[in-house]
Amino acid sequence: MKKLLFLLVLTSFSFGSLLPKTSAQNLAGDPLASRPKLVVGIVVDQMRYDYLTRFWDHYGEGGFKRMVNGGFTCKNNHFNYAPTTTGPGHTSVYTGTTPSVHGIIGNNWYDKSSGKIVYCASDSLYNSVGTDTDAGKMSPHWMTVTTITDELRLFTQKRGKVIALALKDRGAVLPGGHMANAAYWFNGGKEGDWISSTYYMEDLPKWAKDFNKSNASEKYKKTWEPLKDIKTYVESGADDNKYEGSFGGETAPVFPHDLPAIWENNNQFDIIKGTPYGNSLTTDFALAALEGEGLGEDPITDFLAISFSSTDYVGHQFGVNSKEIQDTYLRLDQDLERLLKALDKKLGTGEYLVFLTSDHGAVDVPGYLRDQKIPAGYMDSRGMSAKFKEFMSFTYGDANLIKNYSNAQFFLDHEVIKNLDLKIEDVQQAIGQELLGYDGISNVYTGHQMVQNNYTQGIPYIIQNGYNQKRSGDVLLVLDPAVVYYPETGSTHGSPFSYDTHVPLLFYGKGISKGSTVERTEITDIAPTIATLLGISFPNGTTGSPIEEVLE
Template sequence: MKFYITILLVSVLSFNSLAQTKLDSSVKTDKPKLVVGVVVDQMRYDYLTRFWNKYGNDGFKRLISEGFNFKNNHFNYIPTYTAPGHASVFTGTTPQNHGIISNSWYNKFEQQYIYCVTDESVQPLGTIASAGKMSPNRMLTTTIADENRLFTQMRGKTIGIALKDRGAILPAGHTANAAYWFHGQEEGKWISSTFYMEEMPKWVQEFNISGAALSYMKPWDAIQDLESYLESGTDENLFEGGYKGKSTATFPYDLEALGKNNGNYDLLKVTPYGNSLTTDFAIAAIKGEELGKDDYTDFLTVSFSSTDYIGHNFGVNSKEIEDAYLRLDLDLARLLENLDAEVGKGNYTLFLTADHGGGDVPTYLTSVKIPSGYFDDVKFEEDLNKFIGEKYKKGGTIESVSNYQIFFNYRTLRELGIDRNAFEKDIAHFILQYPKVSNVFTRSQLESGSYVQGISGLIQNGFNQKRSGDVIFVLKPSVISYTTTTGSTHGSGFSYDTHAPLIFFGNGINQGSTARRSEIIDIAPTISVLLGIAFPNATTGVPLEVVLKKTN
């Protein structure tokens, strides 16, 4: 009897062992040692295709040929600005939940206009300037990097890097080991805040005294034959801003000579060299922080900000923007080469996307007979207040007009006995009749309705019940509010602002492409599945299964 019991027990144990082995084989155990999240500021999807023939083989082309390309990837909310974009990529949700409703917004509780990452409770590191008093304190949710830190019991590192503070801080999240951003002006240094640490690491101090920033204060000329830049408009035209101290926005640009009138080291941000400096610093961070060197997955977030500054200055159809992307292609190749050497091919996963797109300069569109124009914020606010004065015979009912949102003064409405719902309808009706406005939405509509498609769905996803205004309006296509008639901007829900690249590359990633729609909020849950960790805590996106290799 004991013999049979022993045989049965061995059989059961063997079966369980085989079953567990089969289960283990279907669970991914070879996680990447490092995840690199790259965001290119103001990158339209068609920059991939438009400049394709001029790219080398080791940057964008390598990512696409060896990785997976989502050709129909979009932002699913309004407004398409830098801060909401970076937050949405890494939290897997929209401003409705993560709370970063713009780069700056009117805070009705503090009754003041606030910047998305300011934090008076922290001190600057690497500078004495207030530019260092920043943190992710206003972001309400976790990022994918936060969830990786929690999963690894804080053993997996997170480092965030960008010229812009918000481009470094928001992706890295609340638990990051560090976020670094560039402080130009007279200093030209990478800085941080005491939110992350008490003193700068030695490798950062060494980088800042290396003269790297100074080395880029040199001439900027076309990296390829300027006459071959046929994918862009003429070099000299009426649609570009340029720099103070130079009469035309044409190549070449002597940065050393132009620096004095253009913010000194801040001028680097508005040239491709800002991206090159970012790449240099990211490579230094990989080595200095020993990223990808142990058994716990690390995160590196890198945002290339210069493309946005250049787009705002010169426009999306400029030769300057084309040259910026040809140079960024080389910087990406350098970054990939370093990752191969330091972390190892197949040991890291990288994704590349944007925080928003960008539209053509309206004056250019008008010149080729495409409907477009400019919206005068100042006149609009004057007309709105005039309407309220004539209708209600009282002022002080509006606290703020900003980001295409109207914030009511509820105390004044109560004191005057004005019904909020009636007031809301009157304001909405007035705005809808206004030239160059296409849609208007009220707080009552957004709180009681559930919009999921079209412009109304984008507004709903960008509407945060506590932080957003009481009436929100949308301008017509290719109509912008801008301080100048040169250069491009963004912020709308139209395809030129929502259509952004999305490429996955490296460990655990299939090779291929798709034209099926994906959304920016799908990135974070996809990386969560790859790593086998929890989704960011307010995720509304869904994993993109097609990109992930099967493990059985």
């Protein structure tokens, strides 16, 4: 008898997971009672995994530590494709797949059909909302599959709200998906306002207008000083060193950074993006959206997608080992605590779900690594270009076989190659063999290899996951570890190596187990994990799998 009752209960749970929740249902009797009122997706731009551990002793109890100690941590979480950049990163988190499927192969890329460079979120068919500039001419139309946010909208018959926001337009547009109620991003310069696109709306809602009118961004026009005694920042290098870049108008890249004094030298409100104040402003706007949109106020799950972009700006300028990056994360920890407390107050502790990850990591400044006797360096672009032109001239004469070189990919002119009675794969192979002999290049792959082979591990696997047959180039380069195309100050990213692929993945809140794993997880596992918890369809291009240990 007991066994029969157990089977009946188990069956009710299984079939219950397929049923949509209505506003009239009583959560107490709902077999999907683990479904949260609100999902908050957080992407911290350019956050290496070791920022979580390196600055641990400085974090308070209410931000990163609260999520780690009270939630589930994936310690061996990686991007399974390259290039590891912002547009592809945000898209992969929310689609559960890689650029090979979702089509966002870079922040910008050469479009074969138009012969032009395109931007991952640009769309001339729509106009700006909240500004007279062109900064709002955006949409997610380059993304070819659905997101977890789209699937929530479809499942709830559009009754579940999706709001996405970030300082960067692509950090909001791509996570919001095709069906978001709204996506917002920050327009700096002289304005300092949050804006949107006519793709989502014809006018900003009252709460967003009120936020802009309050001059909320103006309060961050102030000096950036260390949050704590800078002498305690022993986890980072010297404040004044040759590996960091300076703001315009500064004589050295050191604290304090007097923003009012250098305001005009750095395009006014744009400088806020390059300081931790940009993350604080993002949190301010997120809290305004939480209230203004009434998120989580009914039993139908809503979704708030937040991207903290300032961490990327600071990393690019000052580098992985800087006092500035450490201070930025200590301040972000406070902003996370502020966000979690607001969610507690509005929705109730344990009634919401948060996940936190990153869109890519970052390499330590190659010049610094080189000085520490670690192999690293910078590509000699001019030398490489001159040598390559000589090779092409010697091999193919005056024929112009190259249409474009961008994102470490060569795009060939297939028509010219055919007119010369050459085979595409032969030209790809010849160019690849030539480039493999150049200093700074560790691997070269051809489009033919990407199409014909099925790689399951290592660098080829990562490159193939980033290769989109319609959009990617004919010859793909992989630079040596810690070798970059970049100025000699600050950090960058984009490679298939662990410093760019290893990022945090934290789950916290309703329906989440407490614990951690060192088993490998991949960025494409996030969306199907959330979909499983919500009982909704996976995004339609999903190639990842739910992380079982995360779910209660």
